[in-house]
Amino acid sequence: MTGYRVSDVMTKQVVYLPAETTLDEAARVMKEADIGDVVVTDGASLAGMLTDRDIVVRAVAENSSPAATTIGSIVTREVVMIEQHCTASEAASLMRDRGIRRVLVCDSERKLVGIVSLGDLAMQLDPTSALSEISEQSPTV
Numbered sequence: 001m002t003g004y005r006v007s008d009v010m011t012k013q014v015v016y017l018p019a020e021t022t023l024d025e026a027a028r029v030m031k032e033a034d035i036g037d038v039v040v041t042d043g044a045s046l047a048g049m050l051t052d053r054d055i056v057v058r059a060v061a062e063n064s065s066p067a068a069t070t071i072g073s074i075v076t077r078e079v080v081m082i083e084q085h086c087t088a089s090e091a092a093s094l095m096r097d098r099g100i101r102r103v104l105v106c107d108s109e110r111k112l113v114g115i116v117s118l119g120d121l122a123m124q125l126d127p128t129s130a131l132s133e134i135s136e137q138s139p140t141v
Contacts, residue, residue, distance in 0.1 A: 004088040009124045010105045010114035014039055019047050019072025023059050026050060026071045037102055037115060040075045046112070048075035049104065081106045084113055092121050 015038045017026055026038060030052055040047040050071050058074040059066065081104045082091050091103055095118055105114040 004124050005084065006082055006086050006088060006091050006105050006116050007084040007114070009088055009120045010084070010116040011120065012114045014112060014115060016041050017050075017071060018042075019070060019075065021071050022067055023055055023064070023069045023071060023074070024066040027052070027055055027066065036117075039104070039112065040071055042072065046079065047072060048077040049079055049102065050075050051102065079104055081110070082116070083108065088121055088124055091116050
């Protein structure tokens with residue numbers, strides 16, 4: 001990963017959904033876009049990030065109704081960001097230190113420009129690794 005910047009490995013297509021979106025709609029969007037996360041907004045503000053795992057662990061496992069529960073009620077509000085010019089190694093260290101699999105990527109003005117995942121980093125490090133192969137599979141529930 002030496003030499004690679006976060007901007008080289010991040011996903012630039014960020015999907016935004018309002019906090020009022022229901023879980024079933026969010027899951028449908030994730031499936032159609034073949035993604036495992038969305039950025040949740042509250043008006044013009046960033047409310048947090050929602051992953052496919054959040055939907056399963058926080059909602060389905062707690063018997064919440066996917067049609068009646070909003071993503072704003074289960075969203076992870078503590079977002080971790082990294083600057084796009086940081087190295088991929090710095091992103092991996094940040095994920096390890098925080099125990100997370102995804103980090104929002106911002107520019108020098110803190111504007112969101114992408115998302116980098118553990119899978120993105122694995123693909124860059126060793127495209128033939130087992131983690132890379134798993135990351136290429138559909139991440140959605």
